Amino acid sequence: MTDQEIYQSWIDHMTNNSGMQFTGNEHMMRMITSWVSPEEAAFTTGFPLFPPKTIEEIAEIKQMEIPELKEKIEALARKGMIYESIGGDSVRYRMWSFGEIFMRVPEWAGRDDEPFRTMVRHGNKWYPTMRMRGKAEVHAGLRSIPINETVESPSQLLPFEDIIQVVDKYEFHSVSYCCCRMRYNLDPDYPDTPFPLETCLHFNELGRYIVKNGLGREITKEETLEILKKAADAGLIHGLQNAEAAPETICNCDIEYCTFLRPYHQLGFDKSMDQSNYAVQVTPETCKACGLCVKRCPMDAIQMKFSAESTNKFRKAVVVDTDLCIGCGVCVHKCPAESIILKRKETITRPPKTDMERMRINYMAMQAGKQKADSDHQSSTD
Ligand code: SF4
Numbered sequence: 001m002t003d004q005e006i007y008q009s010w011i012d013h014m015t016n017n018s019g020m021q022f023t024g025n026e027h028m029m030r031m032i033t034s035w036v037s038p039e040e041a042a043f044t045t046g047f048p049l050f051p052p053k054t055i056e057e058i059a060e061i062k063q064m065e066i067p068e069l070k071e072k073i074e075a076l077a078r079k080g081m082i083y084e085s086i087g088g089d090s091v092r093y094r095m096w097s098f099g100e101i102f103m104r105v106p107e108w109a110g111r112d113d114e115p116f117r118t119m120v121r122h123g124n125k126w127y128p129t130m131r132m133r134g135k136a137e138v139h140a141g142l143r144s145i146p147i148n149e150t151v152e153s154p155s156q157l158l159p160f161e162d163i164i165q166v167v168d169k170y171e172f173h174s175v176s177y178c179c180c181r182m183r184y185n186l187d188p189d190y191p192d193t194p195f196p197l198e199t200c201l202h203f204n205e206l207g208r209y210i211v212k213n214g215l216g217r218e219i220t221k222e223e224t225l226e227i228l229k230k231a232a233d234a235g236l237i238h239g240l241q242n243a244e245a246a247p248e249t250i251c252n253c254d255i256e257y258c259t260f261l262r263p264y265h266q267l268g269f270d271k272s273m274d275q276s277n278y279a280v281q282v283t284p285e286t287c288k289a290c291g292l293c294v295k296r297c298p299m300d301a302i303q304m305k306f307s308a309e310s311t312n313k314f315r316k317a318v319v320v321d322t323d324l325c326i327g328c329g330v331c332v333h334k335c336p337a338e339s340i341i342l343k344r345k346e347t348i349t350r351p352p353k354t355d356m357e358r359m360r361i362n363y364m365a366m367q368a369g370k371q372k373a374d375s376d377h378q379s380s381t382d
């Protein structure tokens with residue numbers, strides 16, 4: 001097989017087994033070839049994606065002896081291509097998804113070398129054409145979670161939206177570099193981010209995998225809370241993995257480079273993060289019309305308008321578009337007049353139970369959208 005054929009088989013394996021569809025182009029190929037060697041591509045073609053398998057099962061698939069297989073798997077786990085999960089008392093392995101191999105996992109380590117920079121630069125050029133997530137998406141991978149003290153009664157926060165309660169449940173904590181900001185910081189075509197970088201928090205099984213493979217470092221629960229506080233002060237948005245049962249990731253996202261907010265603002269995607277169950281309430285009488293919340297809002301959901309109730313010299317106060325607002329509390333956190341607060345909405349929405357359920361819901365919506373488009377097309381040609 002030529003290298004080109006090896007890479008093509010690898011791409012087919014990674015896409016056919018993940019349900020992903022995207023457009024390949026020159027930048028995608030340069031991204032792949034600068035980071036994944038032909039040997040690595042040949043070895044991982046046929047390697048399980050979902051569900052993960054034991055080393056014995058993989059030895060059967062790959063027709064390899066276990067010691068040699070284990071050595072290769074461990075090297076690729078350190079590179080961020082293979083995930084090792086511990087379910088019950090058995091260890092299982094699977095490939096990270098195509099997007100995660102280039103845009104998420106290796107960046108966690110904070111690497112900076114030439115092959116990595118080349119991969120990142122081409123990935124950044126390819127990404128806008130990829131459109132992995134689109135119009136049919138019901139649930140984003142992250143759900144906005146409010147900054148605790150921006151909620152009117154933090155003691156009444158729903159358990160799955162109280163960041164302190166969520167963090168408290170984890171036994172193992174780790175921090176890694178923010179993969180989104182790292183990607184653009186390493187690319188000379190983009191300005192460096194002013195935001196903190198070591199802010200990606202992972203817990204329990206995922207956290208252990210990360211620390212074991214040098215993709216992040218272990219921290220204490222107190223350090224996790226300190227990172228969350230600094231992130232909120234810097235204007236970052238807390239995004240919790242959108243799975244109620246066992247979220248293992250808390251992101252701290254910025255509007256410019258985040259994988260969830262950037263496609264929404266710059267590539268015309270419908271969704272950024274799922275909304276929390278909290279909405280902003282404004283007290284126009286005390287608003288100073290300073291505009292700070294307008295600048296801090298990551299969703300452009302706040303406008304300054306004339307208000308008959310305002311008492312400031314401009315006769316203005318802020319108005320929030322509840323459809324756009326994701327209930328993050330970033331605006332509330334620094335308001336100098338305490339004129340805005342997050343209040344719980346009347347109707348509560350819960351996150352999907354698991355990642356699998358979220359993907360299933362999105363898949364069903366995508367299929368329904370496709371069928372409708374086909375039938376509309378059929379009717380218009382009848
Ligand atoms: S999703 Fe947010 S925190 Fe996570 S890597 Fe991207 S910007 Fe950073």
Ligand code: SF4
Nearest residue numbers: 287288290291293335
């Ligand atoms: S709500 Fe607060 S931050 Fe926003 S304009 Fe009014 S005083 Fe300023």
Ligand code: SF4
Nearest residue numbers: 297325326328329331
């Ligand atoms: S208005 Fe903007 S900053 Fe405030 S909670 Fe909503 S999305 Fe967040």
